[in-house]
Amino acid sequence: MSPAPKLERRAAMATLLAGRGDDLLVVPGLGSTAWDLAAAGDNDRNFYLWGAMGGAAMIGLGLALAQPAKRVAVVAGDGEMLMGLGALATIGLQKPANLAIIVFDNGVYGETGMQPSHTQTGADLIGVAEACGIGTCLDVRDEAGLADLAGRLTCFSETLFARVQIAADDPPRVLPLRDGVALKQRFRAALGLDA
């Protein structure tokens, strides 16, 4: 039996966020996942990264601890997650009930010319997340798995890690706002905080 065709990244992001309410805060990694998030529709509760590679999951942790009544989804590529792999150990220790780390794993560094990443033939990110003590670890391979994950994003109650196996394609870029101060201020304003 041949493996199921991999998920398309833009459609996957749209599916995950289709039922999004105001209580979901989203932090993408830099690069392709930021373009995917922008393509799914801009939102003041998105904090797009244009740099700080390796920091997405930890921004999510600080945010999740500060906003326990909201849910936080970090959606990062495999390259971003690999650079901040230690964050999974830190998050596994803290166990925030309202933080989901979702990795769009295509096994390549898409922004830089599709060089193979460590996950293509070696590193198993789900194994790492499980070994770090993260409560729920999911391997999302198809539409049914994606729909399940989208449902969980509205109601999960322990730290969640998901690898979403996406195809290694490179859709046209959709560029979000890149003024960091403006992104920060509108995000805080959306939470009712002083800009």
Added chain:
Amino acid sequence: MNASALPVWPDKLFDTFKRAGIRQVGYVPDAGHARLIDRCRADPDMRDVVLTTEEEGVALAAGAWLGGERAALLMQSSGVGNCINMLSLPRTCRFPMLMLITMRGEWEEFNPWQEPMGSIVEPVLKLCEAEIYRARTPDEVEGLAERAVQQAFGDERIVALILSQELIGKKVWTK
């Protein structure tokens, strides 16, 4: 050493954190910060977050501020080097970034491997547009910490309070 001989400046730092409303404290353990870490860990209103590398703490503090909480980051001088690229996050977005740095590689250092990073802590932080304060004696720690807090959170700046090796004391190498 009896209890009365313990230095009080780590407790002054803790008091400053409490007055400032610090809620998240990220750290890579360091002997010079041990007392402060213990105080933070024992406080039910503070979340202590042990990190695998210091740059995680820069991202943590940015996330905390996005969510309306104040964070502080504790590290040894060697950790400053690990933070450099991640400091582009507070520089670009003007996140408050309060860093307390215990020095190695200067006064009476036994381990020469500490000197390369220790010797460039201040110039590197300056290049990262951090405001830098250095405490050399116990009685100036609290005042400088207050100033650092005001500047970090009031002006949304990267602020480093450097705690000199002379203040912390010599690491004892014989057991």
